[in-house]
Amino acid sequence: MKYTIALLAGDGIGPEVVNQAVKALQAVGDTFGHEFEFEEAVVGAIAIDQTGDPLPEATLDVCKRSNAVLFGAIGDPKYDNNPDAKVRPEQGLLKLRKELGLFTNIRPVKAYETLLDKSPLKKDIIEGTDMVIYRELTGGIYFGEKKLSEDGTVASDLCEYSEAEIERIAHLAFKAARTRKKKVTLVDKANVLESSRLWRRVVTTIAKSYEDVALDFLFVDNAAMQMILNPSQFDVILTENMFGDIISDEGSVIGGSIGLLASASVGNDVAMFEPIHGSFPQGAGKDIANPIASVLSAAMLLAHLGLHEEAATVNKAVERAIEKQIVTSDLNKNSEYGTNSVGDYIANTIANID
Amino acid sequence: MKYTIALLAGDGIGPEVVNQAVKALQAVGDTFGHEFEFEEAVVGAIAIDQTGDPLPEATLDVCKRSNAVLFGAIGDPKYDNNPDAKVRPEQGLLKLRKELGLFTNIRPVKAYETLLDKSPLKKDIIEGTDMVIYRELTGGIYFGEKKLSEDGTVASDLCEYSEAEIERIAHLAFKAARTRKKKVTLVDKANVLESSRLWRRVVTTIAKSYEDVALDFLFVDNAAMQMILNPSQFDVILTENMFGDIISDEGSVIGGSIGLLASASVGNDVAMFEPIHGSFPQGAGKDIANPIASVLSAAMLLAHLGLHEEAATVNKAVERAIEKQIVTSDLNKNSEYGTNSVGDYIANTIANID
Ligand SMILES: [Mg+2]
Ligand SMILES: [Mg+2]
Structure with missing residues (x-):
């Protein structure tokens, strides 16, 4: 063709x-x-x-x-x-x-066996890591309304998500998981944030159409720890814009060479x-x-x-x-x-x- | 006494x-x-x-x-x-x-020489790490206004900070740096967020009263990488509530034992x-x-x-x-x-x- x-x-x-x-x-x-x-x-x-x-x-x-x-x-x-x-x-x-x-920004993180010594993590921890991060790229707090009070003493940023914004990336993540290890981990902060609770509801509903894929949840602070403690547990990580920025940059260094990391924006x-x-x-x-x-x-x-x-x-x-x-x-x-x-x-x- | x-x-x-x-x-x-x-x-x-x-x-x-x-x-x-x-x-x-x-939540992260082998990071990376994280604990997006549209399809959270909220924790961080390695690193996302730009302005002004302390800046996504690549570069990290949650939890695992980590809330x-x-x-x-x-x-x-x-x-x-x-x-x-x-x-x- x-x-x-x-x-x-x-x-x-x-x-x-x-x-x-x-x-x-x-x-x-x-x-x-x-x-x-x-x-x-x-x-x-x-x-x-x-x-x-x-x-x-x-x-x-x-x-x-x-x-x-x-x-x-x-x-x-x-x-x-x-x-x-x-x-x-x-x-x-x-x-x-x-x-x-x-x-959607898609970032694979893979540990190559012959390059394990280049990782900042110990070999037994990084070994076998092969994940892909699906980060929402056009919504959330980076694009939400910004305000600065007239006297310049109070500033704010709004993190907003709609069902439709979450659905379209969630489908991509589940489809990807089907071709991989069949697991999606939603990274959010649903114990505190209303927008995260919406993510959790929408993604949980969509998961029902992908019965062959397992869905689990991780709070973003815990995810930041798990990327270091046990990165090989992950298959597809699905998350909102800012959490994806932080977690995917954290993920980018655990393999030891940024010169190997590709990405897609879809x-x-x-x-x-x-x-x-x-x-x-x-x-x-x-x-x-x-x-x-x-x-x-x-x-x-x-x-x-x-x-x-x-x-x-x-x-x-x-x-x-x-x-x-x-x-x-x-x-x-x-x-x-x-x-x-x-x-x-x-x-x-x-x-x-x- | x-x-x-x-x-x-x-x-x-x-x-x-x-x-x-x-x-x-x-x-x-x-x-x-x-x-x-x-x-x-x-x-x-x-x-x-x-x-x-x-x-x-x-x-x-x-x-x-x-x-x-x-x-x-x-x-x-x-x-x-x-x-x-x-x-x-x-x-x-x-x-x-x-x-x-x-x-303010205060979390020291210290690598003990005899416990370096317990760290998930390689010895040469974790060695010499001795930082303390000052996290704002009562403001930001965790406490900002939450909204859910009546039909339940749009959710939002507001991240808001005032000058006064930033000033009081910033003084604590600079005073702490004076008794340590005399460096404060402000972690923010000032290239994108209005609230982060307020943090940067307020902290830069306060830094002038602490001439013996150096101030530098790090975007939160880069900070998540630097905690893994070179944690010993840090002395005092100062940051807002959610970034502090993520970065301090990431920091808590790099030493290798959560059983050693103390904290203060001030x-x-x-x-x-x-x-x-x-x-x-x-x-x-x-x-x-x-x-x-x-x-x-x-x-x-x-x-x-x-x-x-x-x-x-x-x-x-x-x-x-x-x-x-x-x-x-x-x-x-x-x-x-x-x-x-x-x-x-x-x-x-x-x-x-x-
Ligand atoms: Mg980034
Ligand atoms: Mg936490």
Whole structure:
């Protein structure tokens, strides 16, 4: 089949790592008989430099007419260090999420056997961890009404959720659990918050349509502990926006390498796939950036398009690279492999997988 | 000097561990020439059983006329497992906090050298950790207005803070930092929340009166990562109620033993001191509960009364017990010491400290 993929490589190391993901997708295309057509568009600091807008209309058009968006990274120190900058690269990402209606952020956390020594957690604790976090991305306190009293002495933020907002992400989480270990853990604070009690009611009702999936509940403060004490207990974590921000960032460090972590942002239509690492501007153009998170983002893209065997092949090729230590120096300080050679190894492995 | 201490031992293992703290305080009294007068009162499930009220008026009176409250633990399965129970042990604690105006919860997190192997974190990461978390306890989203739409499809919670609420806890945190490593880290989400921006403004202004203390800032999602990646960077963490709930619970597990963790709840007048562990009803009456958190709570009580040398002596006696492995079986599974013998050893060590 033919698929159009929007490539929004962005800033810093974005273009280099996206290139490796493209190699992987091309290898998948050749091997499985698909055609991927890539359409490049600018976003972030490079878009500001070229057009004055971190998300030009033309870029948005490219995304909207594609089957999926492969995103690199955005951010540049010349904007970060300028408090007067009115236009910021990050605005491009926020606007893109909004324009595409991406209401769910999906973050897998997986402990790779050969990298267990890189985790800050002891080996027996991190071993076997393989979870995915479903975070609501467009509601809750980050988007609720903000108030500051006229004299500036009282400030407030409103955390609000509707049934419909909870239902749509809950269905995604339960469907994901069906393809995995068949467990959903709702993280909330239902002993205190009214909005959490609504989450619990709605999710409990939806769970009845997924009888093959077990549902349990965890208060967010306890979840913050369990991520450290026993992360391998989790399969799919489902949670609201702010709790998801905290718990998924906590989850991102337990594996020991942020350079391995992919993510998806999903809505009703076109979805977007990106590594969670930033633009790492100091590393740009040096062939040192770890391309694995970007390649794994491409694997999530394939799975999202229903190409599950293809996605599994990419994941297997990444695992092979890690096993054989064909990795960048952030994973093995004695390694002499650069961004490109790791990308080439993975693409070759996809083409010749057994 | 003479001090009156209210003893609210509560339920489960509460009475046993509070007894050991009393022994430690009596040893301090004998050694340093103070007189501690203890007045016992009921709270929690035992108070419900005796009076129908988890915080009887008589108990509140005892607290109000004392110099400080030493609290054990509350909670009993016969109430936890009964969803129809209208009166719950936990209500006693919430009411007590409210009646005494306890607006700050203080939780130290310390890695003991001889217990590093009990931590879920690798030794080189947890080593040297010695922080204290100042959590606002009576404001924010847990106490803000809750709403549920009439049709039950939209729910909300309001997170609100006033300048005055932030100022009073901020002063406590800066004063604490002065006696420690002279650093305060404000944990907030000021890039998104209006209430966090108020925290940042107020705390930045107050910092000017404490020129010897450094102030830095951390977003809560990053703080959740840093607690795992590099906990020894922290001295005093200052934060609002919900962030403090999450971060202090995360902090409570990194040391590896919840049986060592003391806490204080402080307001304008009488303060309260308690271990963070619960009532552990299955362990009650078996002489197996770890009394150290309760003894360290007594040390916090002494420091709060201005008896710093006395507090340091109790801490030193606890460290000696841990070094010599005079500990309960949760810390050393081959240990034959029970609650009472650990308490006796600590009291004796206080009396004979070099
Ligand atoms: Mg975050
Ligand atoms: Mg808690």
